[in-house]
Amino acid sequence: MTTQTTPAFRFAAVTFDCADPAALSRFYAGLLGYRALFSTDDFILLGTEGTPGLGFTRVADYRPPTWPDSAQGKQAHVELGVDDLEAAERRALELGATKPEFQPGEKRWTVLLDPAGHPFCVTTLA
Template sequence: MTTQTTPAFRYAAVTFDCADPAELARFYGDLLGYPVLFSTDDFVLLGKEGAAGLGFTRVADYRPPTWPDPAQGKQAHIELGVDDLDGAERRLLELGAVKPEFQPGEERWRVLLDPAGHPFCITTLV
């Protein structure tokens, strides 16, 4: 009887759909200090060797989420821990993020939109 081993899995990356992978990779690379690990015209992977990264893939006719309006769902979003909400928000806006008018919990976290329209949160809770 042959014994089979269970393959090991590890979280590698989350990938965001977008119209311009290089632009979105620049935004998150500047934000997180992640270098480009792999790049083509249609896909960019950011990260650090041995750690989970972020990918960005070109999608024809990409339509950004319309958060908080559910007409075009947000699909996914990331949470970023920060020490200073106001300072982090200022930096993100300098990098090209947009702050939507609707803020469900502004004292504890802020919702921003990346250059492709994906909502993401900054919080002091993590």
């Protein structure tokens, strides 16, 4: 009789749909200090060896989220921990993020939109 072992799963990455993987990966590489671990014309994986990464995959008919309006749902978002909320917001905006008018975080976090329209949060709570 053979014993079956349970496979060990580990978190590898979150992948975002987008129209331009190269452009969106440049934004997140600048924000997080990640580098490309794998790259094709249609997919780029950013990260550092041995840690979870971020992937970006080309979708021909990509439509950005319309957050906070639910007409085109936000699809997914990431939470980024920071020490200085204002400095982090400034840096993200310099790299091409935008800040929507609606901010539900009551100064605990800030919602920003990446260049492809995906919401992401920066927070001192993480």
